[in-house]
Amino acid sequence: MATVDIPPVSGQRQAHRFAAVLRTPLGIAAVFGVVVVVFGMVFGPIIWGAQATATDYSQLSAPPSAEHLFGTDAGGRDVLARVLTAARLSVGMALVATILGVTGGVLIGFLPIVLPRRAARLVVSATGLAIAFPALLLIMLFSIVVGTGVEGAVLAIGFAMMPAFGRLAQTMSSSIAGRDFVLAARVLGVPKTRILLRHVLPNVREPLIVNASLAAGSALVAFAGLSFLGLGVQAPDFDWGRLLNEGLSKIYVNPATALAPAAAVIFVGVVFTLLGETLSRGFGIEPLLGKRPRALPRIEPSTSDVITDADDTDGDTVLRVRGLRVAAPVGSDWKHPVNNVSFDIRRGEIVGLVGESGSGKSLTCLAVAALLEEPLDVSAQSVRFDGAELTRNGKVPSRIRSVALRRHLGTRLALVFQDPSTSLNPALQVGAQIAEIGRLHEGLSAKEANALAIDRLREVRIPDPERRAKQYPFEYSGGMRQRAMIAMGLMGRPALIIADEPTTALDVTVQRGVLSLLKAVNTEENAAILLVSHDIAVVTGLCSRALVMYRGSIVEDVTVEDLVAGRAKHPYTRALLDAVPNMSTKKGEPFATIPEGTVFPTVVAEEVA
Template identity: 55%
Template structure:
């Protein structure tokens, strides 16, 4: 940050802008003190006198020295412009952050109001508010400030909306951090730079607007005076005494140029790209296994950390609701590691986000039964504290999972302070201890560093450490090794195993990599087109898988025994679009065993005597895998 501000003074534009602005601000502070008496001294012998050695710019109709009056007017002109800019900024930030603070529905009303006001020309709004608030300096400040707020609010809304969707904000939500604290700690610090750039640039325009209102007689009133008022007073003698009107106008140009040049320099240093950057769920016939047939029913329920039955997620679509998750049912026992595999778009991550209550409107989550540690996750009022202490989520990309404007230790400590009532020192000590627990070297020094100073693997370790700030009963890891190389991937997986053993936590591991799940998990859930198609022990994954899709996933992963000259197995076709779900089995179009019954009826997820579940009309039948060459032929 300091380096960026220092770059403002390393360009000709920055030097000129900051130099002029400094001169203007010095005049605003010291001119009334040094020359206030001279500016107000009446000399009836020199009424409307022209320029002379005694009066460089001449005098006004009361014989007052115009040169000193122009200098003294700097304070009122600049201070009123800054007040109007500050008012517009504050109101703009309040309107721009309202959707985040008030929630989606109430925020829509504020957004609609902002859109309505932005549609009106700025000058028209200024004149309207000036009439509403009355003539005078106070009314002018309110008019110009409120007229500039909608455009600033629109920019703020855009920036806040971009940051609010990032994973580190989601991590703060799941940690139970309130909306207001999320705004202050995680959102505003990351949009501050483009907002500062915009404020700096717009201050010059506000100064010009204020001078214009005073010139029209709607701003500063006698006996006070600013540059606009001096221009109006000198307008009557513009042909005989032009400097009386031109001198304050020149000062308006100089001050406006100072603000604009400084703003341009700030924009160049910080990068203008930063400014522009930044229902009810329908019941569906899913064919899912009835709750009474699930092996984790009845007496086993008391041993479950997570119990999910008939979980559904829907989003509005052009042709009706879209259901990317369709009746998912499973349970995770204490200390158990369950893997969820499938291609991209199969609903794995959305299932995890639904459990963690991170699916926001217009997404709609519904379930017949959704409990975590005996607490109903659909009962919103009961889950905030639980999710912040007993449920840990490790996201896919650790770089976007951390707030880049906060130190790692502070982000971990925030969880301890919010949920465990620790003071600042205790929370910091706990954060260092958790970094040490996840094998981060020199945790005291690392805790004082920012996320960009960590490697990808170290950031992922720190993210796991954040989850361990409480006492997690369940860790949801959403593809935690996707962005890591093979060596670091192995270390992170080993760390998750160690944490699971040491903390006694259950693990729900989301991955598209069958080999990763095979190494870590006890049981595997295979998802396709938003539902579970097979549930089996990891030990049986490579040898006793029943569903053709499961066997195709396993065959598509080469191992050390795969012949180098043999063509790789592949799954023909493309995953199903949730918005165009076919009749019957969703995998039928890609399945080599598909028959007429597969295209007409969706098979139910049926459990056998050993507890394995599979949804297929031809479960266990032999198939011939398709190679990559055959698929492209």
């Protein structure tokens, strides 16, 4: 079982998603299987019930024949008829046990929300203790306690399922209970029970339904196992577990008597699994299985844009990109959130990449660093970093297979992401994470790497680096975590640092410190910096040149001097500058904005000037 966070979708959109899923091979197989299982449960005893109990003493343990496809058992009864008749009891009791386990587990999982704190902790601890025991042992224990028979088996399996669903409900409900809308309801005095029913339950029902469908298959197997051991269904009733027990004793005489009930258990178990997968995709928990998109045309390097060794004789260019495209599958077609991007960054240069959210800035940086994975497709005429060509046959691979090239990227390219709290492992000490680069790419021993990591922490002005290296990320402030990320990048003396909005989550004072640190690294290490930002003021204060990105394309490459002087050529660049507030704005006037729905051309500045 896994917890998931499902964004709310409209009923119409949900219906369209389910309709799309049901048209896939997975959906068709799930629907077909459910129809077969329901038919067997409803009509099995009606059609084959009499034949399943009819005894033919002339056909005792008969082998398969045209009259009896799976032969007969020791009492001369048709095995296939008994298997089809037992479908109602076998599947029905598994479903009842699942409903009991899910209902009880959800109630247990939601109790911590409505109970006082001490009682809630007791419930959580008891649930954790119950999960520590294997489910099969719990089933056998409950079966012995409540007694053998159908009722006992159902109760045993249901009780054994409760801890797992209780923990699942606890985890999901606790994540929802901390959301702002729940806190607002508590402030308004909404009763806990109403919060549970109105705010928590609707947000966790989809994963519960999916997991319940998957658990029904496990309940069926458990139910058959109890009957096989003699703890479930008792004579004269029979289910697939009892039939399997009876057939096993005659397996050397007629193997089909054991094969038929085993095949029935496997078939229904697979149907429940397919149903769970279909529901998960329909609710949006798993990616939708649709038509495969058409093949993307291969990008052929043009004679004018291909980079040769002669282009890098001066060694001045650290990153040269030509014709970079990032494609994302949408149905049977492809969309290009990054389209035909080309730019150069020289050694020791600080370049800003600016644009509104969603313009493709971060995708461009991740594509250049070969960090984008399927289903995204990254292609380019050429991407050359620090003398090494990253493209292979017009593609930028998501996983660099060459050990030498991986080491080159790991030591010469550093990335600083927007939120360092998600980049640092909360379970590992900061110093150990920084030292890992030295061990992996520099061939240092653990002692040498740890000493170098402390030196790097000292270089980024973290006080008492020996003590701080042994602390965990949660013990660092936001600014210190960002400095630690920069220290991690400095482990390999990088030629290029890609800083993807490194100051967005920081206050103004800490922002200034991080930007000053990047400037110092640029000056002392001669490392080029690609600074991604939507803040024009930050770019003009730190960079010498700005790349303006709009709708996946770089529409202007402009120096900061021209940008500040108002000599930008592209209308989108001018609109970005006009939207920046300044001290000359007259009091009372509204801030300048880019009107909603405005569409700018995505061609180079010379074409629109």
